[in-house]
Amino acid sequence: MDFVSIDWNLVVQNLIQLGVAFVLALPIAIDREKASRSAGLRTFPLVAVSACGYMLVGISVLDTTDAEARVLQGLITGIGFIGGGAILKSGGNVSGTATAASIWNTGLIGVAVAFHRYEIAILLALINVITLRFVRRFKENPEEE
Numbered sequence: 001m002d003f004v005s006i007d008w009n010l011v012v013q014n015l016i017q018l019g020v021a022f023v024l025a026l027p028i029a030i031d032r033e034k035a036s037r038s039a040g041l042r043t044f045p046l047v048a049v050s051a052c053g054y055m056l057v058g059i060s061v062l063d064t065t066d067a068e069a070r071v072l073q074g075l076i077t078g079i080g081f082i083g084g085g086a087i088l089k090s091g092g093n094v095s096g097t098a099t100a101a102s103i104w105n106t107g108l109i110g111v112a113v114a115f116h117r118y119e120i121a122i123l124l125a126l127i128n129v130i131t132l133r134f135v136r137r138f139k140e141n142p143e144e145e
Contacts, residue, residue, distance in 0.1 A: 021052040021110040024125040037099045051110030079107035
C-alpha cells in the first residue's frame with residue numbers, strides 16, 4: 001500500500017524555487033535589519049517563501065487561471081495586512097511605509113518565482129534594494145520611512 005507518493009524531482013524543483021525566493025529577499029531583509037525596522041531578517045524571507053509556497057500549491061492543485069488569480073488576490077490582501085502592521089503613526093509623524101511597501105514587494109518576488117518569472121523577481125529585488133539604499137539620500141528626513 002502506497003499511502004504517500006512523493007515525486008522527488010518535484011521536491012527538488014520546489015526546493016530550488018523556495019530557495020531562490022529566500023535568497024532574493026535577503027538583501028531587503030538585511031537593509032531593514034540594519035535600519036532597525038520592525039521587520040527584518042526573519043520577516044522578509046518568510047514572506048517571500050510563503051508567498052511562493054502558496055502560489056506553488058495553487059498552481060499545482062487548481063485547474064483554472066481564474067482560481068490561481070483568486071489565490072494571488074488573497075496573497076496581495078494578506079501581505080498588505082502584514083505590511084500595514086509595520087506602519088506606525090505618532091502624532092503627525094508616520095513611519096514604516098518603506099518597510100510596509102518592501103514587505104508587499106517581497107511577497108510579489110515570491111509569486112514571480114513561483115511562476116518561473118525569475119527576471120521579474122530579480123528586478124523587483126534590485127529595485128527594492130536600490131530604493132531603500134540610495135533614494136533615502138534625497139529625503140528631507142531620512143529617518144522617517
